[in-house]
Amino acid sequence: MLHLNVNDETSRLRAVLLGTARNNGPIPKPENAYDPKSLQHILAGTYPKEADMINEMEALANIFRAYNVEVFRPEVLEDCNQIFSRDIAFVIEDKLIKANILPDREEEFDAILHVLEYIHPDNILYPPEEVHIEGGDVMPWNNYIFIGTYTGHDYPDYITARTNWEGVEYIKRMFPHKEVKSFELRKSIANPKENALHLDCCFQPVGKDKAILHKNGFLVEDEYQWLVDYFEKENIFEITADEMYRMFSNVFSISPDVVVSERNFTRLNNWLRDRGLTVEEVPYAEISKQGGLLRCSTMPLIRD
Template sequence: MIDIFVNDETSPLKAVILGAARRIGRTPHFEEAYDPKSKEHIIAGTYPKEADMVAEIKAFSNVLEKYGVKVYRPEIIEDYNQIFARDIGFVIEDKFIQPTILKDRKEEIKGIQYILDEIDSQQLVVVPEGVRIEGGDVMPWKDHIFVGYSEKEDFDKYVVARTNRAGLDFLTKEFPNKKVKGFQLNKSDEVAKDNALHLDCCFQPIGKNEAIIYKGGFKFEEDYNYLKEYFGEENLIHINRDEMYEMNSNVFSISPKVVVLEKNFTRLATVLEKRGFTVEKVPYSEISKMEGLLRCSTLPLERAK
């Protein structure tokens, strides 16, 4: 059996599912893309090639294994994008939550079924019909669960709105011992620099009590202010609109001291190193063209208690 436990974003990582890019299929047509950054690159002819993405994920896997992390990989589904494992499930405490996601991605869960079969069935929670959540919007953080979501007006309007009010309410009921705090995000189906696809595209806790944040990703200033007060302004690393677009908040913590980030994030790397973090740099700029990065590619199964 596989043990699962996750209570925050940074405790020492023991086991993780890392997405896969092999046999991903052809470049999608413009009308098949469901995020604005992918659309940009389809139009420009710069959509990432499979070989480059496979190499990037391999580099990430090597870093995880260097720190003794058990890395699980999805079984390959032919002609299917299986890179962003974060969205198809997530662990909070000792429960694996299997959400309802975009219908174009509903087959992805089959790639990790062999892993789910090794988890105690009493720890598996399938989200009910009408409840929409994607793992990129959900961040367990000690006594909190931070959730990016959209109210009905935005959820019905934008393809890039992936978590609804019912998702927020579901997590509140499922984890009564946690403070489930929802943040509405700014959305755009057409302009990537105006779109916070998930909460981890504009916010990410690191270390013991620090966070990377993009203020403009939040629809309401009071939500940004909540996080500023919670972490303390001196513990926030602010990124700008262009850095948000490049996915600077979508880093991944192996432990409170070790953060993995894209090798071109030079300003962020310098800031983190000055704050005492060990920064592991990997090439991930091709995968970022699909509006996802390191956190999006991972589904942590177990972190130290």
Template structure:
């Protein structure tokens, strides 16, 4: 049996699900794309090639192996995008929670049934109704807190880049009555990827000990940004601009408080991390980033110390 344990984003990682880019399928049609960045690259003819994405994910697998992390991979579904393991489920404490995701992606959870089979069935949860929406990219355990990205705009039902609703926030809250749950209203845009915080981890992520990466303009409500400013203290926040958010600078992945995996082109961020005495394991991930997801998006932690 897998003894799940996730209390936060940065404790020492022991087991993780890493997505796969193998048999990723053809370039999607514009009308089938789920986010503005993918659409931009489909139109430009620069949508990532499977062979490049496979190499990028193998570079991550290699780093995880170096740190003796147990890595689970999904079973391959032919011609199907299975890169973003974070979207389909999440672990908080010892609970495994299946996401209510876009209906087109239901197959993805079936591809990790071999992992779920190792978990105590009493610890596996699924939202009881279809109108409860949430994805793992919007949800972060932070010790006594759970941070959740949502979207409170009236156009939520028509906004395909809004993935977590208030019913999702309420459902997660109901599973963890002892936690303080803080929801953040995020900016969304189907037109401009530089204005679109697809998930909370696209504009914010804890790192190291009591530090975080943040993109102020990702938050619709200035009070949500102010909350994080007070929570961490200004000197402990690394602010990224619109372009850095577009390239997914906040979507790195912590193996421990003092070890992260980051994209090799994030020069300003990586220099700051090293100044905090954090080891930065640099990998190429710029092709996968074209689908508006990066390192946190493609990993789903199961066990941290």
């Protein structure tokens, strides 16, 4: 059996579900793009090649194995993008919550049923249909659960709005002993530098008390300021619009002392090392063209 346990973003990782880029399918048509960054690369003819993305994900898998992390992978589906495992489900404490995702991505969940067999059925939660929530918007952090959301009246018009108010309320009901703190995110279909697809596109804790933040990703300045006050300014790495676009906040922690980061994130990687963290660098720039990076493609199952 898998005894799920995730209470924060940085405790020592023991088991993880890592997506796969195999059999990724043809380049999507522009009208089928899920996010503005993918659309940009589809139109520019720079959409990533499957072989390059497979190599990037294998480099990440090798780092996990070097740290004795058990790595699960989804079953490979025909012509299906299965890179972003964080979108299909996520773990809080000992519960795995199925994400209610875009309808045409439903089969991605079926591809991890072989992993769910190791989890007690009582520990798998299936939210009702009106609850929209994706793992990229959900961050357990000790006594808190941070959630990115978009509650504008035009929510249905945004394919980039993934977590609704019902999603926030559902997590409050399921985890009444936690303090759930929601953050309104800036959404754009047209401009990838103005679009925070998920909370982890503009914010992420690292180490024990540090955070990566992008102010413009938040619609409400007071909510952004709450995070600044909570982590304290000297512990915050503030990223630019270009760095958000390149997914600087979407790194992934193996432990409070070890962060996996994209090898080209020089400014961030130096900042982390200056603060005593070990930075494991991987090539992940091709995957980032699809609007996701390291956190998006990993779903932690067990952290100490």
